[in-house]
Every structure is written in structure tokens, then in C-alpha cells.
Amino acid sequence: MLPAPAPVAAPAPAPAPAEIVLTVANVSKAFGTNQVLRNFSLDVRRGENVVVLGKSGAGKSVLIKCIIGLMPVDAGTIRVLGQDVATLDHTALDQLRAKVGFLFQSNALYDSMTVRENLLFPLRRHWLTHSPGEEDELVRQALEDVGLGHTIDMMPAELSGGMRKRIALARTLILQPDIILYDEPTTGLDPVTAREIDQLIREVQQKYGTSSVIISHDMNCVRLTANRVALLVEGRCYALGTYAELKASTDPAIHEFFSE
Amino acid sequence: MATSTTVAETGAITRFAGRFFQEGFRPRYEVQELLHQCFVVGYQSLPLVGITGFIMGMVLTLQSRPTMAQFGAESWIPTMVGLTIIREMGPIITALIFAGKIGSSIGAELGSMRVTEQIDAMEVSGTNPFKYLVATRVLATTLMLPVLTILSDAIGLFASFLAINLKGVTSLALFTNNVVSALTFGDVVPAVIKTFFFGFAVGIIGCYKGYYAEKGTEGVGQAANSAVVASSLVIFILDLLAVQTTGLLGLN
Incomplete structure (x- = not known):
């Protein structure tokens, strides 16, 4: 509980x-x-x-x-x-x-990707020159901000509604809008x-x-x-x-x- | 009403295709996603296409044998089957199987991404979803269908060789020689070229139907279904145009 x-x-x-x-x-x-x-x-x-x-x-x-x-x-x-x-x-x-981050009502997590890939997606799209180590650090930081560090390799379907909302927020936060x-x-x-x-x-x-x-x-x-x-x-x-x-x-x- | 809807939809798909040429070849190139899609639409379709090609070659040979035997023309079976498979049956059957498997899966996948706002999420995260989702899939279908067709042709011809040997005896060398010696430039090249157009049609229609899916889960089903129906119809229309074009060029 x-x-x-x-x-x-x-x-x-x-x-x-x-x-x-x-x-x-x-x-x-x-x-x-x-x-x-x-x-x-x-x-x-x-x-x-x-x-x-x-x-x-x-x-x-x-x-x-x-x-x-x-x-x-x-x-x-x-x-x-x-x-x-x-x-x-x-x-x-x-x-x-x-x-500008956007948190969707339906969360809109990419359901074919893991939590890590969901969070990495906005980073890669922006051509940010992060090394893989820096990307991992950003993902870890964003997940820690929402208190869900342990879900990094899980699929969205394995998460509860509240956890999905938090992951969606973490994905929004990773670009530090x-x-x-x-x-x-x-x-x-x-x-x-x-x-x-x-x-x-x-x-x-x-x-x-x-x-x-x-x-x-x-x-x-x-x-x-x-x-x-x-x-x-x-x-x-x-x-x-x-x-x-x-x-x-x-x-x-x-x-x-x-x-x- | 239905006619005006069809015309409007045709116009919308044409604009969608225009957007593909406008945006699809500009950097940034989504090479990794393109390779992934080639794997999905090409490699993962191979078993189905291979089995279909095998059965096509075998059935064509077994069914034509009695008729050919009546005219004492059994030795012409490899030539006839070779021409039939390479010019028409291989491309059209493979394209229809491809439309059923890949057209529906693209329509359903993009449709479900649309109704769950995943496409909007890509857009607001600064990604061009058209380039990432549509351009890669359309390119993959355009490039992979010709490869699958050539493989299906080869498997179909080998099945034909096996079918001939069920009721008679022929060597692989003689069979191959009969098939190849009857083929000309005008038989092979247009048949391969048209499969690029078939692949493009399957990709662009599947993507269009999924990309603009509406009305929740019902819309996803409709997108998958109408992607298959429309792309199959367009494949036949393109095939008719290909025949007319090769006829005008004196290649028939």
C-alpha cells in the first residue's frame, strides 16, 4: 500500500x-x-x-x-x-x-518502447550532443524526480495508471522545459x-x-x-x-x- | 456522395504522398528506424511470402500439366510457368499478400498511436512524426517489396521444378535453361519496376489510413481494414497501368 x-x-x-x-x-x-x-x-x-x-x-x-x-x-x-x-x-x-512540455491526459507513452526508450526519445530527436553516459544520467535523474527509478527497463503496459502519469511527467521533464x-x-x-x-x-x-x-x-x-x-x-x-x-x-x- | 468522398480521399492521399517527397528526403535521416522497418516489413514477411510463392509455383505447374500434355507440350511447362511467375503472378500475389500483412499492420499501428495521442506526443516533443513514422515505413515497403518479389519468384520456380519431378523427370540445369532462355529484358525489368510502385502504394495508403484514424478503437479497425482494401485495389490499378505502359513501349 x-x-x-x-x-x-x-x-x-x-x-x-x-x-x-x-x-x-x-x-x-x-x-x-x-x-x-x-x-x-x-x-x-x-x-x-x-x-x-x-x-x-x-x-x-x-x-x-x-x-x-x-x-x-x-x-x-x-x-x-x-x-x-x-x-x-x-x-x-x-x-x-x-x-514547452506537454503532459497528455492519456499519458501518451510509446507503448512499444521501454521506460528508458520513452525518456530517451525526446533527447535523440533534438540532436542534443549528450554522450550515452550523460543520457543515462538524465534518464536516471528524471526518474528519480518522479520516484520511479526502478521502472527503467519496464514496458508501459506493466505500470499502474499513477506510475504511467509519473513516467509521462519524467519524459516531459527530461528536456527541462x-x-x-x-x-x-x-x-x-x-x-x-x-x-x-x-x-x-x-x-x-x-x-x-x-x-x-x-x-x-x-x-x-x-x-x-x-x-x-x-x-x-x-x-x-x-x-x-x-x-x-x-x-x-x-x-x-x-x-x-x-x-x- | 460516395464518389465525392472517394475523389476527396484520393486527393488527400496524393497530397500525403507529395508531403512524403517533400519531407522524406530532408535531413535529419532516420536511418536506424528505416533499417528497423526494413527488418519488420521485409525479413518478417519472408516466411509468408515464401510459402505463398512455393504453393503458387507448385499449383501452377500441377494444374497446367494435363492441358500441356494434351498438346504434347510438357517440355514447355518451365517456360510457361517461368514467364507467368516472373511477369505477373509473382509480383501481384506477393504484393497482395504484402498488402494484407503489412498494410493492415501499418494502418493499425499508426491508427492506435493516433488515438492514444502518441503521434501528438512525438510532435510536441519536437519530433517530426511524419518523417519518423511515415517516411521510414513508406521507404521500407518501397524497397522491400521488390526484394520479396524476387525471392518469391525464385521459390516459386523451384517449387515448379519439384512439381514437374513429381510426375516426370527433369534436371535442374535443363529446367533453369528453359526458364532463363525464354526470358527477355522486357519480361524481367518492368516486372521488377512495378513492384516498387506496389510497395509504395501499400506503404503510403497504410500510413495515410493510420495517421488520420479517428473515433477510438473503432477507427483503428477501420484504418487497418480500409488500408488493405484500398491498397489491394490500387495494386490492381497500377498493374493495369504497367501492362498498358509496357505495351506502349513494345515490351509485351
């Missing part, structure tokens, strides 16, 4: 003003007649965790897929680390993506494992100073990981503030998320 995670205090707001690393400005995205995002705007500062909260199907995942350039936006601008994603060619986008996008990191996990993942997200933020956009509708995850919370309602950024600020709000649309 896994030991219960150590109690985690709510994160303190990131010191302001800090450099803005990610800007989403008036972004709109529709699928046919279904308008998912309408003039959505959000800034993320260096070293802060912003949770985008919203109902299922509200367009949260679409938003981060637009940020990483997996989907084009219909209107508006997304600037990541100072670069306009829409104007980048393949090569420039690849270079930018080396600095400036920004990490988490797509519902605790969905489908039991409460204990979910809190472990929350804690891991905090540890990553503190250890590497990464900025994160976390998509979630798990209020515990929101409370434990967010420096700021953006509420996505009907495609717009309806409210933006700390967890405490939004929880204290009397606005019915905000209150229904925080009423528990």
Missing part, C-alpha cells in the same frame, strides 16, 4: 511582477458551428502555476493544444516565450516545443495517487522554476497546485484570481465550482 502523501499547503502566489512567458490574446476557436473559445485571453508569468478551470467539454484541452501548436486558432494570438506560435515554421516550432502544459493530470486516478501527482507538480515548479498551465476540474488539484485560477465559461476567461479570491466570490457562475 502506498504511504499517504505528506500534507501539502496551498501554494503562495508567485511574486509579481515577473516576466510573462505565455500570452493568449483574444483567441477564438470553433469546430463547425460549435464555438469553443471566444476571445479567450490569459497571461502566464515565469514560475507560476495557472490552473484553467472549466466544465468538461468547455474547451480547456483545445486551449492548450492551440498553445503548443497542435491546433491552429481561428482568431487571436498566442505568444510563447516571446514567439508568435502561428507564424513559426516547422523547424522553429520544433525548437520552441523543446522548451520552461513551461509545462498539464492536461487533466489527476483525472482517472484514485484520490491518494491524485494528491501525489499534485505534490509532484508543486515539486517540479519549486525545483525547476517552471511555469505551468494546468487544465483541471478536480478542485483539490486546483487548490493544491494553483497560484492563479482562470475560469473558462462559455469560451471566455470569466474570472481570474487566486484560489482564495475565487472561492470568496459570490458570483453564481464562480460559486458553483467552489461550493463543493
Whole structure:
């Protein structure tokens, strides 16, 4: 049985003003007649965790897929680390993506590869001039960060859901990104494992100073990981503030998320 | 509706093939993955292709023997079987077996990677999944099918030699001499060249169907199934074009 995670205090707001690393400005995205995002705007500062909260199907995942350039936006601008994603060619986008990690909801581990090969894959693709010894060290370090050093030669199918999530995070961490996008990191996990993942997200933020956009509708995850919370309602950024600020709000649309 | 869908799909596959030529030959070259795919689609298909070629040669010989015997033309069996296998049966049967085995496996593999977001994961980790997954597989199928066809032809001809010896007696030297002396440049080269096109069709269609698979596990099944159906059909169409082309060039 896994030991219960150590109690985690709510994160303190990131010191302001800090450099803005990610800007989403008036972004709109529709699928046919279904308008998912309408003039959505959000800034993320260096070293802060912003949770985008919203109902299922509200367009949260679409938003981060637009940020990483997996989907084009219909209107508006997304600037990541100072670069306009829409104007980048393949090569420039690849270079930018080396600095932006993405944790998929389904983990998206390469199921025909071992854990070691999964972690080595992003390194080899980037032509980084690491010797085999340095690569092994990076893999070991990334696995230690998520507490799963012993799984290095296992296949993804041999791992539990929580372990797969951690390995997926390790694969994201191995390139030491400036920004990490988490797509519902605790969905489908039991409460204990979910809190472990929350804690891991905090540890990553503190250890590497990464900025994160976390998509979630798990209020515990929101409370434990967010420096700021953006509420996505009907495609717009309806409210933006700390967890405490939004929880204290009397606005019915905000209150229904925080009423528990 | 169905016609417009087919036309649209044909256009999409053509663009997909265009992207292969645009991106597939630019650095960085995925040599290791290409060799791995050659091993998977070539070496691992050899037993199936070999057995098929063996049975093809044997059945063709045994079935043609009574008819040839009626005309007292048994000595022409090696020539007839040799021409049949090398010009048509070898390439087409091998390509169809190849489409069934490799086309479906590529469609299912890439389809399952698509629906589990593994292709997206490659893309966001800064890898060009088209080059890593598609270009290597299409190149491997294009290069390996001709090799498999030549091996299948050889196995089929040897099976024919064995089948002749079941009911009569002939030496391997005489059999080989009969086969080879009847063959011309126009029999062998176009037959080999068309297998490159068959291999390319199997690879590009399998990859296209898998790469754009949708609707979860159902989509994976559909990708595998439609990859085999479409590539088999395209193989026949290409074969018809090859016959017409060699006819125009005076090689038939």
C-alpha cells in the first residue's frame, strides 16, 4: 500500500511582477458551428502555476493544444516565450516545443518502447550532443524526480495508471522545459495517487522554476497546485484570481465550482 | 456522395504522398528506424511470402500439366510457368499478400498511436512524426517489396521444378535453361519496376489510413481494414497501368 502523501499547503502566489512567458490574446476557436473559445485571453508569468478551470467539454484541452501548436486558432494570438506560435515554421516550432512540455491526459507513452526508450526519445530527436553516459544520467535523474527509478527497463503496459502519469511527467521533464502544459493530470486516478501527482507538480515548479498551465476540474488539484485560477465559461476567461479570491466570490457562475 | 468522398480521399492521399517527397528526403535521416522497418516489413514477411510463392509455383505447374500434355507440350511447362511467375503472378500475389500483412499492420499501428495521442506526443516533443513514422515505413515497403518479389519468384520456380519431378523427370540445369532462355529484358525489368510502385502504394495508403484514424478503437479497425482494401485495389490499378505502359513501349 502506498504511504499517504505528506500534507501539502496551498501554494503562495508567485511574486509579481515577473516576466510573462505565455500570452493568449483574444483567441477564438470553433469546430463547425460549435464555438469553443471566444476571445479567450490569459497571461502566464515565469514560475507560476495557472490552473484553467472549466466544465468538461468547455474547451480547456483545445486551449492548450492551440498553445503548443497542435491546433491552429481561428482568431487571436498566442505568444510563447516571446514567439508568435502561428507564424513559426516547422523547424522553429520544433525548437520552441523543446522548451514547452506537454503532459497528455492519456499519458501518451510509446507503448512499444521501454521506460528508458520513452525518456530517451525526446533527447535523440533534438540532436542534443549528450554522450550515452550523460543520457543515462538524465534518464536516471528524471526518474528519480518522479520516484520511479526502478521502472527503467519496464514496458508501459506493466505500470499502474499513477506510475504511467509519473513516467509521462519524467519524459516531459527530461528536456527541462520552461513551461509545462498539464492536461487533466489527476483525472482517472484514485484520490491518494491524485494528491501525489499534485505534490509532484508543486515539486517540479519549486525545483525547476517552471511555469505551468494546468487544465483541471478536480478542485483539490486546483487548490493544491494553483497560484492563479482562470475560469473558462462559455469560451471566455470569466474570472481570474487566486484560489482564495475565487472561492470568496459570490458570483453564481464562480460559486458553483467552489461550493463543493 | 460516395464518389465525392472517394475523389476527396484520393486527393488527400496524393497530397500525403507529395508531403512524403517533400519531407522524406530532408535531413535529419532516420536511418536506424528505416533499417528497423526494413527488418519488420521485409525479413518478417519472408516466411509468408515464401510459402505463398512455393504453393503458387507448385499449383501452377500441377494444374497446367494435363492441358500441356494434351498438346504434347510438357517440355514447355518451365517456360510457361517461368514467364507467368516472373511477369505477373509473382509480383501481384506477393504484393497482395504484402498488402494484407503489412498494410493492415501499418494502418493499425499508426491508427492506435493516433488515438492514444502518441503521434501528438512525438510532435510536441519536437519530433517530426511524419518523417519518423511515415517516411521510414513508406521507404521500407518501397524497397522491400521488390526484394520479396524476387525471392518469391525464385521459390516459386523451384517449387515448379519439384512439381514437374513429381510426375516426370527433369534436371535442374535443363529446367533453369528453359526458364532463363525464354526470358527477355522486357519480361524481367518492368516486372521488377512495378513492384516498387506496389510497395509504395501499400506503404503510403497504410500510413495515410493510420495517421488520420479517428473515433477510438473503432477507427483503428477501420484504418487497418480500409488500408488493405484500398491498397489491394490500387495494386490492381497500377498493374493495369504497367501492362498498358509496357505495351506502349513494345515490351509485351
